[in-house]
Amino acid sequence: MSVGGPLIDGDWLQARLGDPDLVILEIDERPLIYRVGHIPGAHCLDWRTELQDPVTRDLPDADAMAGLCARVGITAASTVVLYGDKSNWYACFGFWLLRHYGIADLRLLDGGRQAWLAEGRPLSVDEPEVPAGRETVLPRAGTGVRAMLADVQAAIGGAVQLLDVRTAAEYRGEVLTEPGYPQEGAQRPGHIPTAINVPWDVAVDQDGRVLPEARLRERLREHGVDLNRPAITYCRIGERSAHTWFVLSELLGLRARNYDGSWTEWGSMVGMPVAVGNGERPAAAADPADAGVGTGGAGAVDPPSN
Structure with missing residues (x-):
């Protein structure tokens, strides 16, 4: 880049x-x-x-x-x-x-x-002091970079792309969270319906630096990102998706928002639609108890029709 x-x-x-x-x-x-x-x-x-x-x-x-x-x-x-x-x-x-x-x-x-x-650049162990009397800013929210739950619900199957930047295993619902992050697990695995999987690291080289722009655009397109459409990014808690948001919004000029509620919110709420694998729900068991879930709520599945 x-x-x-x-x-x-x-x-x-x-x-x-x-x-x-x-x-x-x-x-x-x-x-x-x-x-x-x-x-x-x-x-x-x-x-x-x-x-x-x-x-x-x-x-x-x-x-x-x-x-x-x-x-x-x-x-x-x-x-x-x-x-x-x-x-x-x-x-x-x-x-x-x-x-x-x-x-x-x-x-x-x-x-x-x-x-x-x-790069061997200088380091310090000293903590800086802020000069007294500086007139600091008074932040005000509302710049349009945050996506809330309702925004994500409205985006399902719509004009706004939903980009799941977690690992493929998280996206497919094979794991609730990566090893080492038990505090970030949700109640259900999977992904938001119609979201595409664009792991955050497709945008970086092996050293963690952002790829050159031409290669960056190419890799995003290879993962199904339409660089002419607005997007909402999400991960587990919003930090990896903030990286992808930065790339899309700040570097490539897309209209992008970050859903910081991410999968820990979506995957733990009662009644939210969830997709697994490549987007399809698993086959339902004849008896809901066989599926390891109760008879209602987000984890419930309908018995197969005759």
Whole structure:
């Protein structure tokens, strides 16, 4: 991918270290690795406690986001750079969240933490301080990048593409979640009807950097993505799908939204339609008890007709 605009490389960032209008945010799956060494001047955000509401399954409200912006010093003049581990899964979620709240000048470090380390660039163990008296921004939600449950229901079989960016095994319903993520499991496996499987990593090279644009478009088309239609992305909890949303919306200019409720919401709600395998429901057992489910709710199946 040609690096520029919202996607920047290590040279771009290293040349600007120390700029008072630059705010660098590291967001990792395991926030403790920040303390081992991070980009000089970077703040650490904990995605579990700062990028979601600590009580309800929802995003932080505007007051919480205002407090976050004040903590790291985001002003109207700030350029905010995000990066992290896991090829920027959580950094992309943070990018999407800040875009949702109207923060304008956002950049993502291509390849994330891994790329910075591989290039032997400078690290620090010091936590930055925000100068007192900075007039930080007051975030306001409503920029059209978030998809809610009703939006997804309306998209089934419609003009908006549903892109399931999980692994093929998750999509087909062979597993509830990948090994190591038991807390992200839903009540039922499978995928949203009419969604196509476009694993998030089709957009990146082996080093985690985004593919060159021509190859990126080619790979997305190979997986059935129509680059002329709007899209809603989802995964398990919204972080991998934020990566795909970033690629589609910020780099390719598609009208895309991220469904952060994702499969942990959809796959746990009573009565929601679920597809498995290549999209077909499994054959129903003659007796619902034989299928291992009750006689009602999302897991119920109809007996075969005579």
